[in-house]
Amino acid sequence: MECCYWAPSRLPPAFSHSFSRGSGTERCYWTSPTIWRLRKRQRAYTGYDVPRCQKMFVPGFGEASPEAKAARNLQNFFTYIAVKIVLAQLESYNPEAYSELMEFISRNSLNDGDKFCGRLMRESSRHQGLALRILEVRSAYSKRDFEWENLKKLAFKMVDESNTRLMRDYVLETSHMENEG
Amino acid sequence: MECCYWAPSRLPPAFSHSFSRGSGTERCYWTSPTIWRLRKRQRAYTGYDVPRCQKMFVPGFGEASPEAKAARNLQNFFTYIAVKIVLAQLESYNPEAYSELMEFISRNSLNDGDKFCGRLMRESSRHQGLALRILEVRSAYSKRDFEWENLKKLAFKMVDESNTRLMRDYVLETSHMENEG
Numbered sequence: 449m450e451c452c453y454w455a456p457s458r459l460p461p462a463f464s465h466s467f468s469r470g471s472g473t474e475r476c477y478w479t480s481p482t483i484w485r486l487r488k489r490q491r492a493y494t495g496y497d498v499p500r501c502q503k504m505f506v507p508g509f510g511e512a513s514p515e516a517k518a519a520r521n522l523q524n525f526f527t528y529i530a531v532k533i534v535l536a537q538l539e540s541y542n543p544e545a546y547s548e549l550m551e552f553i554s555r556n557s558l559n560d561g562d563k564f565c566g567r568l569m570r571e572s573s574r575h576q577g578l579a580l581r582i583l584e585v586r587s588a589y590s591k592r593d594f595e596w597e598n599l600k601k602l603a604f605k606m607v608d609e610s611n612t613r614l615m616r617d618y619v620l621e622t623s624h625m626e627n628e629g
Numbered sequence: 630m631e632c633c634y635w636a637p638s639r640l641p642p643a644f645s646h647s648f649s650r651g652s653g654t655e656r657c658y659w660t661s662p663t664i665w666r667l668r669k670r671q672r673a674y675t676g677y678d679v680p681r682c683q684k685m686f687v688p689g690f691g692e693a694s695p696e697a698k699a700a701r702n703l704q705n706f707f708t709y710i711a712v713k714i715v716l717a718q719l720e721s722y723n724p725e726a727y728s729e730l731m732e733f734i735s736r737n738s739l740n741d742g743d744k745f746c747g748r749l750m751r752e753s754s755r756h757q758g759l760a761l762r763i764l765e766v767r768s769a770y771s772k773r774d775f776e777w778e779n780l781k782k783l784a785f786k787m788v789d790e791s792n793t794r795l796m797r798d799y800v801l802e803t804s805h806m807e808n809e810g
Binding site: 502503504505506507508513514515516517518519520521522523525526529532533535536561562566569570576579580584585586588589590592593594595596598599600603604606607608610611613614615617618621 | 683685687688689694695697698700701703704707710713714717747760764765766767769770771776781783789791792796802
């Protein structure tokens with residue numbers, strides 16, 4: 449399926465094709481005036497509006513979606529956070545378990561949270577208890593403690609601030625070069 | 630500040646100390662029965678409940694918060710998505726710009742989105758146009774197209790499913806070994 453966003457006017461292969469919004473595999477954004485004229489005409493004939501996809505086409509995610517990829521990364525992040533929480537708890541009241549977990553972390557990467565927990569479970573019966581605690585903490589943390597609304601706000605703010613900073617730095621740099629030249 | 634979650638009963642250093650919820654630098658969860666008894670007694674005396682922090686303590690984030698770290702990672706992810714969107718648009722109607730961007734990507738890592746865009750801006754005037762488009766797309770995508778509610782649901786689901794799978798696999802593995810032994 450071809451999509452247009454900042455692209456020249458382009459007619460869709462089939463005007464009333466279905467969109468798979470839920471899975472996020474195919475996304476498009478029809479902005480062409482021709483499409484709007486066609487849509488208006490179709491509405492006049494049929495009495496209802498056809499379903500419309502207002503999203504930009506994101507290629508390369510196959511059966512998954514960008515949200516699924518981001519969720520998978522967040523899952524690994526929650527495992528990392530859970531390990532930090534459990535370590536902080538153990539440090540004060542169970543230094544032996546703390547040392548054991550620290551030693552295990554020094555030998556095993558935390559990049560893949562599930563692999564880490566799987567290996568921790570199979571290390572020894574004591575490690576197994578720690579792994580079960582990490583699993584429970586990551587679930588509780590993601591559902592209760594993590595501030596999802598705050599994440600959204602911070603991401604919007606960061607993107608806006610970074611965009612402004614990048615453009616300002618470039619303008620300052622080039623105007624400085626022009627003044628020197 | 631010491632915190633307890635699954636930890637033995639522990640009295641806080643000061644019962645009515647303030648909590649920095651907004652910044653997320655210090656988080657704790659008082660579960661001790663002693664605390665609840667003290668809280669009940671204090672409520673009976675003062676007529677109101679003291680402010681209570683229901684979060685687990687996450688160390689190691691300094692002035693930032695886990696949400697800020699996750700938002701920074703998402704920002705890089707949005708830059709990666711924006712590059713994919715722009716490439717898909719260019720491929721069909723501007724093959725020359727597509728090749729130029731692809732060549733630039735082969736030489737520059739996309740891990741740090743801001744660094745990538747900063748370098749792209751300074752490559753040439755044509756590349757500068759592409760960089761500005763990427764900045765605009767990542768902002769539009771994060772605000773309009775990215776399904777934040779879906780991200781949350783998927784993350785919950787993935788954590789739950791992974792926890793179940795890890796425990797089931799371990800139980801199956803050990804019961805198999807026990808049966809053999």
